[in-house]
Amino acid sequence: MKRFTKLIQQLETSNKTNDKIAALMAYFSTADDRDKPYVIAMFTGKRIKRPVNTNLLKQWAIERSGVPEWLFAESYHSVGDLSETIALILPPPEKTTDKKLHEWIQALQELTGAPDDVKKAFILDSWNSLDIEQRFIFNKLIAGNFRIGVSNKMLVNALAKQSGTESNSIMHSIMGKWKPDEITYEALIEGLHVNTDSSWPYPFCLAYALDGEPENLGAPAEWQAEWKWDGIRGQIVKRNGELFIWSRGEELVTEQFPELHFLNEVLPDGTVLDGEILSVKDGRVQAFSILQQRLNRKTINKKQLQDAPIGFYTYDLLEYQGQDLRGETLYTRRKQLEEVLFPLPESIVTASPIVTFDSWDELAEIRPNARENNSEGLMLKKLDSPYHAGRKRGDWWKWKINPYTVDTVMIYAQKGNGRRANFFTDYTFAVRDGENLITVAKAYSGLTDKEIKEVDSFVKKNAIEKFGPVRTVKPELVFEIAFEGIAESKRHKAGLALRFPRIARWRKDKVAAEINTLDDLRQLLNATLEIK
16 A cells, blocks of 8 residues: 555656656556556556445544534535545544555455444544555545546556566557456466457557648548547447447447447457447437437437437458458558448448548548538548557547637636645636526636636635635636537526537636627527538
8 A cells, every 4th residue: 555655646746757657667566466456457447346435434534533514624625635635634543554455455345235333443443544645545445536647558658668568468458347356467467368358349549639731741642531520439349259349438338339239140250340439310420419318328218219329430440350450551451341341231330431532722621511410520540550559640630620619707616626626727607698697618628827826816806605615706707618519408507518618718808798698609509400
């Protein structure tokens, strides 16, 4: 636990990739081998089952510390993190422990189903043997949510350097289904379990945002253009007579999309398709808001099947007849993909259409039409590129269309989490509806550190009301909000929802009387519906 606590501190206090990789390498070189699979699991988003309700933790911490509940609430609002707040208010420990990380996790898992008095005794005794930093990590283990600035790629690079194993092999190995209490570190790194799991997906190949003009990429004939679809990236895996559907978030979502189950009967064994799960009706891709009706549901009813039918637009062929094709060129993989998909019903599963063009100027004229088919822009892929694991600059680019924008006024603010816990960084924005203001979006990204401090100072000086951690502020600060789409929504008071809202800029040149109106957004919504 002490070694893991030190690792978290090092990762939290550095913004440099090389420093984080060095810290990870040092940890995996010295930690107990039984701890390492748990750390990899946590850093790759595999949540450990929560054994104790966080409300009970709060109740026990208040009782143990003797802090009044109102003071605990104020402390929580100031700190911004429940696990850290509990760690800070508890009295100093009266003893120490050398229990290892895997022993702590296993002990917590054994609490599942235990009476509350047993859980309480264990938690209080644990708090009494850990210092503040270790208590914070212990509380995070209970909550099951480690939000550390470590990407899968960074973790894999550290593991590859530490172990001497090829990074693509490690990336492949740590994806999919495995349990940290059932696999050794060596077996996980060496991928000894990969071939025993028919469902195993490949690491996704990702693209960088195009940061210049496409003319800088070279000859147009060397590139393939496709629409950038706005759905759920997924892989369809058919092996040993079984079909599996994986999302890019490494979730097995097979049961959510029964329309695709027929592929188990028509795809040859040893086939892996990479593509986009979309709502497709009458041959047209529907808005993402339609697809949302089908996501994260344990059961799918008849109405949902009718209102949001599913299709799969296929980008790539990663495996065919058991052969890994990722090292072949995109040109070769695409030709093979079209042969595989040819006998399938095109209305459900199809190759993502290629956008033909002879010059970059011609493609630039085509690009603004993306919204007509509910796509976000274009993908540019080099025809001689292999299928990389993760991102590799130079081969795949996403060339998105410019977002929609709306001028709004900030009316609510709330403190952030982690490093931003002392600043108001979570904002709610409104437009005008007659003489009233009506909220349309929340956003917390897009400002510089200097601007955050300015807004924080404004909130503290101009707060009108307080509702728990939320402050109502004078409606004076105008911000331009960028968003990718707009849709009707019964869940929002405004009757619409903005997709991926973020702060484009602080409009210091405007006053609140000049912001957009709800009618402006409704007109935009109607215009997008007419296009579709």
